[in-house]
Amino acid sequence: MSINIILFGETGVGKSSVVNLIAGRTVAEVSPDVEGCTMQSKEYRFDVDSTRVSIWDTVGLEEPEMGVNGYLPAIEKAWQLIRRLREVGGVDLLLFCIRGNRVTMTTQSNYRLFYEVLCGQQVPIALVITHLEREVNMEDWWTRNKKSIEKYGIKCAGHACVTGIPDNRGPDGKYGRSKKAIRDLLRQHDGTGRYTMPEGDWLAKLIKGLKLFTGDKAGIPKGKQLEKALIKRCGLDTDAVQRIMETMTDDR
Numbered sequence: 001m002s003i004n005i006i007l008f009g010e011t012g013v014g015k016s017s018v019v020n021l022i023a024g025r026t027v028a029e030v031s032p033d034v035e036g037c038t039m040q041s042k043e044y045r046f047d048v049d050s051t052r053v054s055i056w057d058t059v060g061l062e063e064p065e066m067g068v069n070g071y072l073p074a075i076e077k078a079w080q081l082i083r084r085l086r087e088v089g090g091v092d093l094l095l096f097c098i099r100g101n102r103v104t105m106t107t108q109s110n111y112r113l114f115y116e117v118l119c120g121q122q123v124p125i126a127l128v129i130t131h132l133e134r135e136v137n138m139e140d141w142w143t144r145n146k147k148s149i150e151k152y153g154i155k156c157a158g159h160a161c162v163t164g165i166p167d168n169r170g171p172d173g174k175y176g177r178s179k180k181a182i183r184d185l186l187r188q189h190d191g192t193g194r195y196t197m198p199e200g201d202w203l204a205k206l207i208k209g210l211k212l213f214t215g216d217k218a219g220i221p222k223g224k225q226l227e228k229a230l231i232k233r234c235g236l237d238t239d240a241v242q243r244i245m246e247t248m249t250d251d252r
Contacts, residue, residue, distance in 0.1 A: 002052040003189060004088055006041075006081075006123075008060045008114050009097030010106060014130040015057050017164025018097055019044050021179050022053060022186065030164075038066055038113075039077035043084070048183065054088060055095075056081060061113060061213060064105040068219040074210055075203075076233040078118060082197050090196035093189045094125040100132045100141050100161070108152045109213055117209030120202070122195045124157035126185055133163035133174060138181075160185045203234075204247035 007015050016028040023046045041058040058081065066074065085091050094114055098107055115125045127149070132138040138161040149156075162178035170176050207226070214220055221229055230241045 001050060002054065003092045003186060004085065004090065004194065005053070005055045005093045005095055005186075006058055006085075006091055006114065006118075007055050007095045007097065008058040008110065010060055010062055010099075010110070013097045013099050014164045015097050018095070018128055018130065018162070018182070019055055019057060021162060021164055021175075022048065022055070022182055024048070024179065028057065037073040037077060038062075038070055039074045039081060039118075041077065041081045048186075051186075053186070056085070058114075060110040061106055064109045065213050065215040068214055068216040071210060071214050071220055072229050072233060075207060075230075078206055078210075079203065079234045082118075082202070086196055090194040091119065091123050092194050093186070094119060094123050095128055096125055096156070097128045097130055100129045100135070103145065103148050103152050103154070108154065111152075111154050113209075113213055117206060117212070119195065119197070120205070124189065124193070125155075126158040126160070127154075127156045128182060128185075129159065129161045130164060132161050133165050135161075138162065138174060138177070158185050158188055201247055204244045207244070208248055 007018060009015055016030045019028040020026050020030070023044075027044055027046055028042075036059055038059055038061055041056040044055045044057065046053055096111060096114070111125070115121060115123070129141055132141055135141055141161050142159055160178070160181040162182055163174050164178070165175065167173040167175045171180065211217065211220055227241050227245060230236050230244065231238065236244075
């Protein structure tokens with residue numbers, strides 16, 4: 001059995017710690033440095049019991065909208081991610097990491113970008129709430145904040161309230177309970193609903209969808225400028241780009 005996961009969230013939310021929590025050992029370097037542009041991803045593969053886990057740790061939005069200079073790089077990185085996912089048969093689950101303080105407009109934008117635009121609402125999404133080491137009972141955070149999440153229109157197929165800080169207290173400590181919570185969450189997704197994005201139409205929809213999250217709409221490349229960028233950045237041939245541009249025109 002295998003499971004393919006896109007893990008995403010803002011920089012500093014603790015995605016690398018979540019990868020290590022799932023693996024049960026250090027496989028991802030925990031770093032406070034800036035991770036790169038939106039949609040940039042790093043792949044991790046390891047076994048958990050009898051399951052082969054593949055995780056794409058992916059950079060999300062840092063603000064409700066990204067600058068126009070991030071538009072083309074985001075398309076390029078998203079294309080690289082989806083081509084890789086197509087090679088391995090698709091994606092089973094979106095894991096959305098959010099910090100356990102409050103839900104923000106950026107939280108909502110990341111949800112829409114990954115769940116609605118990138119995966120077309122075809123992939124189940126679960127929340128991983130991090131930095132909950134100060135909670136006496138970590139699950140209490142969910143009880144207090146569930147309505148706030150629903151208010152922002154965020155629907156999820158499950159959640160795990162966790163801390164990424166080891167405490168050397170074994171299975172009864174908060175770290176041990178975090179490990180159990182997130183592994184129990186993953187066991188709910190067995191790969192039977194794996195989704196593979198169609199290439200051409202999907203890329204056209206992604207290009208249009210990313211405009212919703214770009215601040216300076218007037219500065220977004222279009223026409224011949226966009227065509228040249230798709231050929232250069234995504235390695236597409238002229239015919240493929242022409243079909244994408246036609247699809248975008250037909251969808252207006």
